[in-house]
Amino acid sequence: MSAPLPQRLAAEALGTGLLVAAVIGSGIMADRLTDDVALALLANTIATAAALFALITAFGPVSGAQFNPAVTLVFLIKGGMTRNEAAARVAVQVLGGLCGTLLAHAMFSLPLWQAAGTIRSGTAQCLAEGVATFGLVLSILGAQRAPGSAVAATVALYIAAAYWFTSSTSFANPAVTLARAFSDSFAGIRPADVPAFILAQLAGAVLAAGLAGWLFRPGAGTAGK
Numbered sequence: 761m762s763a764p765l766p767q768r769l770a771a772e773a774l775g776t777g778l779l780v781a782a783v784i785g786s787g788i789m790a791d792r793l794t795d796d797v798a799l800a801l802l803a804n805t806i807a808t809a810a811a812l813f814a815l816i817t818a819f820g821p822v823s824g825a826q827f828n829p830a831v832t833l834v835f836l837i838k839g840g841m842t843r844n845e846a847a848a849r850v851a852v853q854v855l856g857g858l859c860g861t862l863l864a865h866a867m868f869s870l871p872l873w874q875a876a877g878t879i880r881s882g883t884a885q886c887l888a889e890g891v892a893t894f895g896l897v898l899s900i901l902g903a904q905r906a907p908g909s910a911v912a913a914t915v916a917l918y919i920a921a922a923y924w925f926t927s928s929t930s931f932a933n934p935a936v937t938l939a940r941a942f943s944d945s946f947a948g949i950r951p952a953d954v955p956a957f958i959l960a961q962l963a964g965a966v967l968a969a970g971l972a973g974w975l976f977r978p979g980a981g982t983a984g985k
Contacts, residue, residue, distance in 0.1 A: 763822045765845065771823035772849050773856035775815045779827055780860030780939045781867075782811035787946030788868045800946060801923065809920035816912035825912075828933040829853055830965035834897050837969050850935070857939030865943065876941050876948030880928060885953075886960040888926035893964035895922065896932045901972040934958040 763771070786807030790800035816825040826832050829850040836846040862872050896918055903914035922930035931937045931949070937958055941951040949957065 765848075768823040768845075769848055769852045771819040772826060773852040773859075775819045775823070775825055775856070776827040776853045776935055777856035777860035777863065778815055779808075779811055780857045780936055781864045783808050783936065784861055784864035784940065784943045784945055784947045785867055788864065788870070791946040801929065804947065805920050805923040808923070809916040812919055813912045813916035816915055820912065823849075827853060827935070828896075829935050830893055830933060830961050831897060831900065833962065834901070834965050834969040837966070838973075853935040854938060857935040858942065861939045861942050864945075870945075874942055874944040874948075876944045876950055878944075878948045878950055879953065880949045881953045881956065885928040886956050888928040889931060889957050889960040890964035890967075892922045892926045892928065892930040892932040893961040894968045895964075896930075897965045897968035898972055898975075901968070902976055905976065928957070931957060932961060932964075934961055937961070 783804070787800070787804045790803035793803075794800055815827070819825040819827075824835070826835065826849065832841075832846050832849045832853070835841055836843065841849075865872050865874070896915065899914050899918045900911060903910045906914075919930060919932065922932065931940065934957075937949060937954055940947050940949050941954050
């Protein structure tokens with residue numbers, strides 16, 4: 761990455777904040793417009809996927825558009841950045857996410873600070889978060905080898921699918937999870953359920969990083985050619 765560190769950190773903060781605003785804001789809008797939960801989730805899915813594609817495309821050339829402490833951890837493990845930069849990225853991702861929550865609430869004339877009441881607990885949902893993050897990280901690392909905007913499209917499409925095939929609706933991001941704990945809305949998560957989600961997300965990310973190191977190693981897929 762050629763951008764200086766301040767620009768990289770600004771891109772991570774802005775991208776995460778706008779992503780959270782899209783997730784929470786579209787959830788609030790959908791909840792106001794329909795009583796059909798499936799339709800509301802579909803609207804939330806489309807808005808989130810569209811925002812992901814746009815934000816990754818825009819900020820990717822600046823910071824790599826990670827917007828996710830679990831993804832940052834993976835790139836730290838793979839030697840893609842220093843510990844100091846990784847820590848700074850995580851800090852601005854969390855801060856940006858919280859600002860995105862406040863922005864979403866402000867746009868809909870809601871109290872800025874809220875405690876979410878939506879219960880998202882249990883083994884099944886934690887497993888779902890591990891699976892969601894595992895698949896996200898594996899998809900990112902695999903798509904990096906493809907040309908053009910493959911990563912942006914891959915992430916957007918994967919998250920859109922994971923909204924529907926996971927019981928947790930695929931948070932797959934510790935910073936976004938924490939930000940959503942402060943929104944008592946369609947997209948919220950009870951603060952007490954946040955630690956288990958984050959642990960599952962980090963476990964899924966680390967497992968994916970380990971598998972990707974073998975699966976996508978140089979020369980993989982050339983046997984028999």
